[in-house]
Amino acid sequence: MNEIFIGIDLGGTNIKIGCFDSDIKLIRKTSTPTRADMGPDTVADKMAQTAEKLLTDAGLSLQEVPSVGLGCPGPAKYREGIMESATNLPEFKNIPFRKMLSERLGKPVVFENDANVACWGEYAVGAGKGVEDMVFFTLGTGIGGGIINNGKLVHGCGDNAAELGHIIIHPDGRMCNCGQRGCVEAYASANSTAKRATEAVQGGAKSSLKKVLDENDEITCKDVYEHLKAGDKLAKKITDETAMALAIVCINMLHITEPKRIVFAGGMIGAGEILLNRIKDYFNEHIWALRKEPVEICFATLGEDAGIIGAAALAKQAYDEGKLKSG
């Protein structure tokens, strides 16, 4: 019998679900509104029912599924399968989604926070394929992270390892949403990049982005990299600062876990090669001179399906290692 693995990506707006073969090739996917306002039990019901319907629509059955992977936003108690909290799901606090889903489907569920899930997806079948040591950053509203060390996700003693967005790069720097000052997230997330551009334009810097701010009342990171590509000097300066901040954390991570590959994902990577090359330039400029490490810095390849792919890949990994547990 061929095994089928299900990957579920629980987000603030939508629940995405995919079913995959044992090579983690997508067979079919679907999505449904989360409707967090209906409460966690309804959300768990929806996850289970949508997964079962997806299998039926694909001509498959739950009997072929040895395990299910679930990625949740925000900090999570990985060992207990509890989603602690998330800014995009403020209604939910300490929800035992692993147990709730496992009971509904009658299958073991593997649970992780969404950054670790995306990290594992890239490691298993994406940009990190073929290495044993990888560091992953996702540059979105904030900066999420994941670390693969010797083929394993690093969780830490309290499941809070790899909060890479909160590595401090400027002790007296910009205030971060987490309460610390000078976190890389306060400089290089998609939102912080847009915010720095907005502040610069409001402060009188000359830029083609001024028109965007006047017309839309805001500048997005997409605007920044579109104007960068059109040759705007301020957009280049802002992107350079983002690249510099990211290069510094890459160097710091190199000294901690010595990854073979560092992978960036999220909205910011839409800036393309210009951003990637600047990160590499700054990295090479600031890394110690004695030993130039052959670390590869690259962009993620799985795109918007990273959540369901990573969740399914985690489910398969736990199955292959005989580490499945119910509840």
Ligand SMILES: [Zn+2]
């Ligand atoms: Zn922070």
